[in-house]
Amino acid sequence: MKYRLEKDSLGEMKVPVNAYYGAQTQRAVENFQISNLRFSNQFIQSLALIKKSSAKINSQLGLLDKDIAEKIISVSEEIINGNYLSEFVIDIFQTGSGTSTNMNMNEVISNIAIEKSGGKKGDKNSVHPNDHVNLGQSSNDVIPTAIHIALIKSITFDLIPSLEILEKALKKKSIEFDRTIKTGRTHLQDATPITLGQEFLGYCGQVQNGIEKLNDSLKWLSKVALGGTAVGTGINTHKDFARLVCEDISDSTNLEIIETDNHFQAQSTIDGISGTAGVIKSLSLSIMKICNDIRWMGSGPRGGLGEINLPSVAPG
Structure with missing residues (x-):
């Protein structure tokens, strides 16, 4: 493999010649x-979204040259759209603040922007990873903000829609089985009659509760740390920076993101x-309970309960 030399504050590092990350990323790869x-890709793309909006707002505030901002925005959009994801190579177990991954993003955006402008990777003068890409930011506020945004997107666009499909299916079965009377049980001992529909109505309620709690969690997650920089004081960032970045992210994603x-x-x-x-764990327990109940009612066909028929999906 061929290498190029890049420098950080600790000295020179050999970086794979085709890689868009730089010295700090390579050092972290070796350390961790x-x-x-x-x-996850969702996290990386959320981090790129922050970099995109940060460049836009820093330019509007007169803190970043418009041409440099446009280059950062362009590369960030490519990452958001799923390009260059293989460049994010650092182990998830690293510094607690995520400094290494924040710098991985800063270096990748910087080097791609430099190369697209006709320069050479590692020549930081035109688009600097710290002074330009990371302007007004710290790993201590950017990384938790990216985690919150990634969670909000996953819950809003993936988890809740899937749960709503499950809730609808369970509700349909509760109506279908409304007149199917069976034995109710406590601790697996026969108790009093119940309809199969009533049992499925209980399952439906568990999923409904999970959806409600997830929607509550979105309110907690919507308040993000961006703007606090290193220790929460907001030193070295414009007083309006975080508010405007959050507004821009909200506009582009149609999600509620606000500065804490x-x-x-x-x-x-x-x-x-x-x-x-905690909400997701509670929801997981509910789903596990539903699955175990259905498995138990479908046990047999000769020695088990055999109360419901589960369609065969595979031999064995």
Whole structure:
């Protein structure tokens, strides 16, 4: 493999010649050979979305040259659209603040923009990864913001629509089985009669509760840390930067993203993330319970309950 030399504050690093990342990313790759797990594409694309809006707003505020901003915006859009995702090579287990992955993004955007302008990778003068791409930002506010945005997008566009399909199917079955009387059980012991429809109505309610709790979690996640920079004080960023970036992201995604009113809380805790994880865990337990009940009612055909027929999907 051929290499080129790039420099960071600690010295020179050999970087694969075709890679768009730079010295800090390569250093992190060598430092964090832990799990071979990588950040999801949804997270990487959310991080690129922040870089795009940041360049746009910094330019509008007169802090970033318009030509440089347009180059950053153009490359960020390519990443958002699914290009260059293989350039994000750092293990998910790294510095707690995600500094390495933030710099991975900054370097990739910088080098692609430089190359598209006719320059050479690593020549940071025209589009600098720190001074231009990361302007007004810190890993400490950008990374948690990207996590929140990625979660909001996944919950809004993937998880809730899937749950709504499941809820509708369970509701349909509850109506279909409304007059099918069977034995109700507590602790697997026969109790009193119940309809199969009533049992499915219970399953439907579990899914409905999960959807409601997920919608509540979106309110927690919508408040993001962007604007606090290193420790929550907002040093080295324009006072209107985060608010305007959040408004721009909201406009482009049709999602509610707002700057937190308490940066010290937002940057020193993961309350929104851990709360959402709790909701997803609770929902997972509900889905597991539904699956186990259906499996138990479909047991047999000779020695089990045999109360429902599950269609065969594979031999064995």
